[in-house]
Amino acid sequence: MSTTHPDIRPGRLAAADYAQAFADASPRFTQAQAVLEAERCLYCFDAPCATACPTSIDVPSFIKRIADANLRGAARTILESNPLGGMCARVCPTENLCESVCVRNTQQGKPVAIGRLQRHAVDALMESAQPQLFTRAAATGKKVAVIGAGPAGLACAYTLARQGHDVVVFDARPKAGGLNEYGLASYKTPDNFAQREVQWLLDLGGIEIRTGWKLETTAQWDTLRQDFDAVFLGMGLSSTQKLGLAGEDLPGVQDAVDFIATLRQTPDLSTLPIGRRVVVIGGGMTAVDAAVQAKLLGAKVVHMVYRRGPEAMSASQAEQDWARTHGVVLHHWLAPVEIVAQDGHVSAVRFADQAMVGGKLTPTGREITWEADMVFKAIGQTLGNPVLSACGLALEGGRIATDAAGLTNLPGVWAGGDCRAGGLDLTVEAVEHGKQSARAIHTHLTRA
Amino acid sequence: MANLHTTFAGIHSPNPFWLASAPPTDKAYNVNRAFEAGWGGVVWKTLGEAGPPVVNVNGPRYGALLSPDRRLMGFNNIELITDRDLDLNLKEITEVKRNWPDRAMIVSLMVPCEEQSWKAILARLVDTGADGIELNFGCPHGMSERGMGAAVGQVPEYIEMVTAWCKQYSKLPVIVKLTPNITDVRKPAQAAKRGGADAVSLINTINSIMGVDPYTLTMSPSTGGKGSHGGYCGPAVKPIALNMVAEIARDPATRGLPISGIGGIGTWRDALDFIALGAGNVQVCTAAMVYGFKIVQEMADGLSNYMDEMGFTSVEQIVGKAVPTVSDWRYLNLNHISKAFINQDSCIQCGRCHIACEDTSHQAITFEKDGQRHFEVKEDECVGCNLCAVVCPVPECITLRDLAPGEKDLRTGRDVSDKHADWTTHPNNPMRVAN
Numbered sequence: 001m002s003t004t005h006p007d008i009r010p011g012r013l014a015a016a017d018y019a020q021a022f023a024d025a026s027p028r029f030t031q032a033q034a035v036l037e038a039e040r041c042l043y044c045f046d047a048p049c050a051t052a053c054p055t056s057i058d059v060p061s062f063i064k065r066i067a068d069a070n071l072r073g074a075a076r077t078i079l080e081s082n083p084l085g086g087m088c089a090r091v092c093p094t095e096n097l098c099e100s101v102c103v104r105n106t107q108q109g110k111p112v113a114i115g116r117l118q119r120h121a122v123d124a125l126m127e128s129a130q131p132q133l134f135t136r137a138a139a140t141g142k143k144v145a146v147i148g149a150g151p152a153g154l155a156c157a158y159t160l161a162r163q164g165h166d167v168v169v170f171d172a173r174p175k176a177g178g179l180n181e182y183g184l185a186s187y188k189t190p191d192n193f194a195q196r197e198v199q200w201l202l203d204l205g206g207i208e209i210r211t212g213w214k215l216e217t218t219a220q221w222d223t224l225r226q227d228f229d230a231v232f233l234g235m236g237l238s239s240t241q242k243l244g245l246a247g248e249d250l251p252g253v254q255d256a257v258d259f260i261a262t263l264r265q266t267p268d269l270s271t272l273p274i275g276r277r278v279v280v281i282g283g284g285m286t287a288v289d290a291a292v293q294a295k296l297l298g299a300k301v302v303h304m305v306y307r308r309g310p311e312a313m314s315a316s317q318a319e320q321d322w323a324r325t326h327g328v329v330l331h332h333w334l335a336p337v338e339i340v341a342q343d344g345h346v347s348a349v350r351f352a353d354q355a356m357v358g359g360k361l362t363p364t365g366r367e368i369t370w371e372a373d374m375v376f377k378a379i380g381q382t383l384g385n386p387v388l389s390a391c392g393l394a395l396e397g398g399r400i401a402t403d404a405a406g407l408t409n410l411p412g413v414w415a416g417g418d419c420r421a422g423g424l425d426l427t428v429e430a431v432e433h434g435k436q437s438a439r440a441i442h443t444h445l446t447r448a
Numbered sequence: 449m450a451n452l453h454t455t456f457a458g459i460h461s462p463n464p465f466w467l468a469s470a471p472p473t474d475k476a477y478n479v480n481r482a483f484e485a486g487w488g489g490v491v492w493k494t495l496g497e498a499g500p501p502v503v504n505v506n507g508p509r510y511g512a513l514l515s516p517d518r519r520l521m522g523f524n525n526i527e528l529i530t531d532r533d534l535d536l537n538l539k540e541i542t543e544v545k546r547n548w549p550d551r552a553m554i555v556s557l558m559v560p561c562e563e564q565s566w567k568a569i570l571a572r573l574v575d576t577g578a579d580g581i582e583l584n585f586g587c588p589h590g591m592s593e594r595g596m597g598a599a600v601g602q603v604p605e606y607i608e609m610v611t612a613w614c615k616q617y618s619k620l621p622v623i624v625k626l627t628p629n630i631t632d633v634r635k636p637a638q639a640a641k642r643g644g645a646d647a648v649s650l651i652n653t654i655n656s657i658m659g660v661d662p663y664t665l666t667m668s669p670s671t672g673g674k675g676s677h678g679g680y681c682g683p684a685v686k687p688i689a690l691n692m693v694a695e696i697a698r699d700p701a702t703r704g705l706p707i708s709g710i711g712g713i714g715t716w717r718d719a720l721d722f723i724a725l726g727a728g729n730v731q732v733c734t735a736a737m738v739y740g741f742k743i744v745q746e747m748a749d750g751l752s753n754y755m756d757e758m759g760f761t762s763v764e765q766i767v768g769k770a771v772p773t774v775s776d777w778r779y780l781n782l783n784h785i786s787k788a789f790i791n792q793d794s795c796i797q798c799g800r801c802h803i804a805c806e807d808t809s810h811q812a813i814t815f816e817k818d819g820q821r822h823f824e825v826k827e828d829e830c831v832g833c834n835l836c837a838v839v840c841p842v843p844e845c846i847t848l849r850d851l852a853p854g855e856k857d858l859r860t861g862r863d864v865s866d867k868h869a870d871w872t873t874h875p876n877n878p879m880r881v882a883n
Contacts, residue, residue, distance in 0.1 A: 035517055042841050045798070045799025045802050048821070069516075107842060
């Protein structure tokens with residue numbers, strides 16, 4: 001990123017204010033608050049919250065254990081279903097999942113704070129003297145390769161390791177964690193939680209992480225299939241969608257995921273440059289994470305622009321509210337038509353106003369232009385790894401085609417998380433994919 | 449504002465709320481504060497014989513049953529009677545009564561079961577201005593090991609004997625405080641009446657152990673590693689106390705004997721329960737110990753508003769109003785049929801009614817309809833047991849509907865009869881009487 005532009009500079013805040021700006025988005029419950037909140041749970045029959053959870057956590061049971069002063073048991077209930085329950089408690093759009101169906105919504109207009117309670121229980125376990133709950137089954141002598149150390153890969157590796165298999169997890173990045181480490185807003189997972197969670201997972205034993213490894217050749221693939229008894233692909237999406245507009249490659253224009261990754265890996269945020277006027281293009285959680293963090297770094301004006309209406313945004317209502325609360329200006333029905341340059345650097349983005357006419361997005365003829373010295377693109381990601389097709393994997397809509405348990409068209413090869421076709425692109429769903437594939441792999445490996 | 453003035457066993461007080469004999473009424477400082485807050489009367493913490501007073505432990509005297517969010521549901525104590533000098537107590541009682549002439553001042557007494565002991569202590573009360581005495585035949589811990597308190601209250605003959613002494617040696621109204629640690633509360637109440645008691649008060653506390661410390665495996669509360677049972681009170685004991693009050697109120701042998709109701713009273717609703725079941729006034733301790741004396745204001749205001757709403761102009765009009773509705777099981781109408789009804793508009797779909805009924809009762813509540821979550825009573829299975837209404841978190845969402853005579857009971861297939869038929873005449877009863 002060029003910092004030569006006069007309006008892109010670090011240190012917009014006083015040095016002491018960064019910690020406050022990027023503090024925990026959802027403060028921890030005290031023990032007293034947790035018990036009070038747990039008492040609100042009605043222990044529903046066939047609880048809707050548990051059904052709504054992609055990993056099927058027995059929510060009433062873990063909440064009852066919190067109320068019963070059994071935090072360790074609560075954590076076990078959570079982690080048995082979702083080994084990344086700590087991260088999911090932080091990043092799940094609970095307002096669209098478990099909390100949206102809580103019967104307390106009907107009665108009191110306010111759900112039980114399931115996400116925060118889940119975090120309370122898992123944090124308590126991880127900070128306890130004996131943070132490990134599970135042990136490995138007797139060694140099976142089977143080896144599984146997991147490609148990608150993100151939520152799907154880690155969940156798969158952990159589940160397999162518990163069953164006694166040895167797992168090697170390969171990842172292209174220097175650290176394990178995937179989007180947990182590189183792709184989420186910093187305030188959602190402060191205090192290095194992503195790495196602490198990875199360490200907790202690895203402390204089970206039986207999982208080896210090999211970073212700096214990327215699947216680039218069919219020869220690598222052939223070796224993998226030879227050396228391992230099964231392969232799980234959980235490498236996520238490595239490329240981003242292009243706007244297809246003139247000026248897209250101008251200095252000052254970058255992918256939101258890169259901005260977030262850089263921010264997450266910058267120990268001292270006062271050194272991270274940010275523009276005065278920022279435009280974020282997109283309507284998902286990545287767009288919100290980029291826009292809000294740009295604002296928190298001290299950008300004066302941040303426009304987040306989406307080409308459809310608010311109900312079509314993949315960012316949840318709570319995420320949209322969060323962005324507004326932080327001073328991000330949300331716009332709908334605007335499609336970018338030109339990235340405007342001045343002196344070889346982005347200077348503005350021109351948008352065309354759109355409306356839904358007969359079920360089709362149609363320009364109304366009006367246009368609007370916002371000055372911008374930085375533009376973040378967050379319009380979606382793609383698999384972007386041509387070697388997968390060369391390896392013989394069938395794709396579907398640009399992602400890896402699988403059956404319900406994640407089995408690909410190749411025997412002994414499973415896939416899950418964002419790289420798998422037909423998903424919701426949620427952390428919690430990636431975990432479920434990894435878990436389900438691990439179970440299928442276990443069955444496959446232990447078949448007589 | 450309704451008139452809350454009551455006359456109980458001839459003792460006047462501006463409202464029916466007295467503080468029970470207990471730590472809150474141990475000395476002038478507390479009682480003055482109680483009267484400032486608005487309590488209608490106090491029963492001064494139990495006095496013992498002249499001479500060296502009893503001593504209390506200097507460790508935990510209280511324990512509690514708490515909900516997970518620490519609301520107090522039950523309370524336990526091992527305090528003894530007053531551990532202050534008799535002369536000091538009598539001096540303070542005299543002063544407080546002089547300063548608060550409109551409030552009821554009752555003195556609780558407990559001395560050994562000997563005529564001379566009772567005669568001596570009663571003589572000391574003459575000049576205090578006290579309005580009445582309460583005989584502590586209920587204290588279940590410590591004092592009972594010495595042959596006093598509940599040790600007396602568990603022997604009707606002793607109750608009668610001591611009550612008679614008190615009537616003989618004192619002109620003051622005598623209230624006999626009963627222990628619930630017996631099998632039939634009517635017997636001690638009858639004994640008190642035979643002895644000439646002007647009233648009974650109940651219940652005193654119930655023998656209790658609050659629990660065990662999970663890490664030391666020591667009973668709690670414990671004094672340096674050992675504990676003894678205490679006396680249990682607070683909201684959890686109210687139903688036990690209500691039953692005992694009602695038993696005495698409807699016993700022909702004690703009918704009309706004034707009853708001071710005690711046991712878990714913390715709100716005007718609690719007080720109303722006792723009064724309607726036969727209590728002429730109520731005594732409170734635990735609620736004051738949890739919230740302070742000011743709660744009497746909410747209690748008095750609530751009762752007053754209720755009386756205005758109902759058109760009652762005196763507490764007396766409510767006393768015992770519900771007693772005729774208390775009966776024995778054998779007289780309940782077996783032809784009466786109720787069915788639970790779930791109001792779908794207020795149902796929040798938690799399913800607690802379903803699982804409670806399905807697992808533990810009559811399998812009479814659905815959990816789905818057309819593939820959707822849906823809870824509805826199956827009238828052909830429902831026996832009207834009320835479990836669903838009890839476990840439902842939404843007030844008034846589940847109610848019991850009484851079937852009208854002539855309506856068909858879908859469970860039995862029979863029409864509801866308009867005739868009363870109870871167990872006394874039921875064909876399945878081998879001891880039935882002809883009707």
